[in-house]
Amino acid sequence: MKTALGALLLICLTTRAFADNSPIGFQASTLPDPHNDRPLEMVVWYPSATTATPQLIADNPVFVSALAVRNAPPAAGEHPLVVLSHGYGGNWRNQTWLASALAHKGYIVAAVNHPGTTSQDRSPQAAAQLWRRPADLSRAIDAVMAQPEQFGVVAKPRIAAVGHSLGGWTILEIAGARFDPNRFAQDCQAHPKLASCTVYQLMNPEGSAESKARMGADLSDKRVTAVVSLDLGLSRGLTDASLAALPVPALVIAAGVPSKELPAQMESANLAKRLPPASTRYVEISDASHFSFMAQCKPGGAALIEENTPGDGMICADGDGARPRDVIQQQIASLVSEFLAGPPPH
Numbered sequence: 032m033k034t035a036l037g038a039l040l041l042i043c044l045t046t047r048a049f050a051d052n053s054p055i056g057f058q059a060s061t062l063p064d065p066h067n068d069r070p071l072e073m074v075v076w077y078p079s080a081t082t083a084t085p086q087l088i089a090d091n092p093v094f095v096s097a098l099a100v101r102n103a104p105p106a107a108g109e110h111p112l113v114v115l116s117h118g119y120g121g122n123w124r125n126q127t128w129l130a131s132a133l134a135h136k137g138y139i140v141a142a143v144n145h146p147g148t149t150s151q152d153r154s155p156q157a158a159a160q161l162w163r164r165p166a167d168l169s170r171a172i173d174a175v176m177a178q179p180e181q182f183g184v185v186a187k188p189r190i191a192a193v194g195h196s197l198g199g200w201t202i203l204e205i206a207g208a209r210f211d212p213n214r215f216a217q218d219c220q221a222h223p224k225l226a227s228c229t230v231y232q233l234m235n236p237e238g239s240a241e242s243k244a245r246m247g248a249d250l251s252d253k254r255v256t257a258v259v260s261l262d263l264g265l266s267r268g269l270t271d272a273s274l275a276a277l278p279v280p281a282l283v284i285a286a287g288v289p290s291k292e293l294p295a296q297m298e299s300a301n302l303a304k305r306l307p308p309a310s311t312r313y314v315e316i317s318d319a320s321h322f323s324f325m326a327q328c329k330p331g332g333a334a335l336i337e338e339n340t341p342g343d344g345m346i347c348a349d350g351d352g353a354r355p356r357d358v359i360q361q362q363i364a365s366l367v368s369e370f371l372a373g374p375p376p377h
Contacts, residue, residue: 054078055085055099055103056099056100056101057077058075059072070146071167072123075142075175075182076097076134078139079100079103084100085099086101089127093332094328095329098131099134109185110183110186111189111190112140112175112176114140114143114168114171115130115140116142116145116167116202117142123143126142126261127326128360129360145167146163147159155235159235159238161234162236164201165202169205172254172255188256191255191257191259192205192257194259194260194261196262196321196324197230199263200265203263204251206251206281207278208273209247209248209270210247210265211268212246212247212268215228222267226264229292231268256280257279257370259371260284261324266301267297281303283303284363285298285315286319287318288351288353300313316359316362318350318352322348327357
């Protein structure tokens with residue numbers, strides 16, 4: 032994999048469960064599309080009162096996975112909802128470590144595979160429809176809220192969106208941020224080596240005048256009450272006015288390991304400076320790389336990746352002298368859960 036794409040190109044991953052004895056359930060399904068052109072793979076992790084023995088979900092030889100009980104009955108009461116958005120070329124497994132941690136803390140967590148930008152679906156036509164990513168999350172919210180008997184009752188004032196990499200752009204759009212294709216094009220002329228510029232060109236979401244207009248449209252869902260960005264890309268195309276007026280609290284977490292393709296100061300830090308100061312928190316984790324937000328690799332996992340796709344073993348690498356990835360992820364999960372536990376906006 033070329034390094035220019037490496038910062039945003041996320042492959043199929045599974046992840047670890049955080050130490051917690053509370054049971055959680057897991058269900059996988061496919062959401063139909065009225066137009067039959069964009070069915071969505073969706074998984075949901077949720078609190079449960081089950082006494083059944085949990086099993087590893089989607090385990091494989093490369094990445095550490097998480098424990099849950101498939102199709103377990105949901106726990107009683109209302110629960111906050113989190114929807115997760117993966118990065119370009121990734122899938123729902125990328126942040127299973129976070130989904131599991133939040134479910135253990137009482138959250139219902141839904142994640143989808145965004146068509147065209149997943150490891151199993153690289154359709155150029157679907158990838159070019161970048162503006163449909165926020166709507167994918169809205170469909171997940173609809174599906175979870177419509178099935179309380181399956182996943183539990185959603186606490187409507189507490190619906191958050193969390194996204195990594197391209198998923199960070201997705202969750203900002205669903206919160207009310209607006210993208211300006213012309214602004215982004217000009218910025219990429221000045222900074223052509225940024226991974227966000229490379230990946231955007233690869234997806235080609237402005238293939239027509241209609242597509243370009245859709246990229247700049249309002250893609251928000253007013254039900255979302257908080258957002259968390261994990262080392263995002265494409266932030267430099269978001270407008271100053273829309274970010275300054277973002278109506279929901281935002282937590283922006285950046286990878287502090289130096290990167291020429293996804294530098295924290297030009298993406299996450301730049302974003303945080305343009306968001307409302309009173310409702311924004313910015314955290315830069317010095318020993319985290321872009322890949323620290325992804326699955327923890329098993330011993331020998333990097334070598335197995337290198338055998339299949341030389342160069343991709345870097346997915347298992349964090350910063351020089353970094354803490355173990357699971358320790359970094361426990362810090363991230365604590366930051367996210369602490370932020371989401373704050374008072375909902377009025």
